[in-house]
Amino acid sequence: MGFRQCEVCKEAQSKYKCPSCLAPYCSVACFRKHKENPCQKSSPILESIGAQSLSKAEVLPERLYQVEESSWVLGKEQLESIVESKEIRDSLQNRELQNLIKSISSSKNPEDELDEAMKGQNFRDFTEKILSIVSPQEQDP
Template identity: 55%
Template sequence: MGSKACGVCKEVQSKYKCPSCRAPYCSVACFKKHKEILCQKSLTPLEEQTAATVRPARSLEVEEPSWLVNEEQLQSLAVSADIRDALKDEELRKLIIRIDSAEEPDKELDKAIQGQIFHEFTDKILAIVSPKE
């Protein structure tokens, strides 16, 4: 799986993806240019709802099908104040972006899980998707 060039400058390998349209970009400067010129996508409420349910382009392979979250669990995560508060942490957001934009996301995820901040975040997610009874 090869990495993509920045969708704005076309010169540098992209490290990030636009949250609105998922276009690749390499830096803050290119992101700002993309938002001003190229990303003029304004979503209607129906499109926003649809965009929120779009699945990742890469294939999902799990050893155990019960590891997948269902729509109700996914919605619970989306409305959770704990999850939203956790995602305000800049370090955590950088970790998630690093995982999402990595050529080998599994390896980046393995590294992230070793850190306390990501471990606490995953504990919050697990408390929502599989609460202890």
């Protein structure tokens, strides 16, 4: 996995990404310069989980995701249903759940972190809410 060049100074390798538009930058100074001009949010889901509250030093790892079954990949309508769900948005206001999601997302071993998170009732409830939205027919009565 290669590094990208800082979009602000165009001199150094980027170590970070803007939490709003995901533009690569290399330092706090470049981040401040980048923020002098308003940028676009990258997606409503990032906004709903509090990505704007990510610290300047937090970086989510870049990785390619591979799935064994193409049916595991959510479509646009399913993703929009999740974003539009008041129940999901309300759940995402929970700071503990936000931190848990950030921890999983930024982990070098996200599968292990996810397995550990599933041991907690709060995270299991959250994932069941998502599943009820994306696969309502598979839920028990």
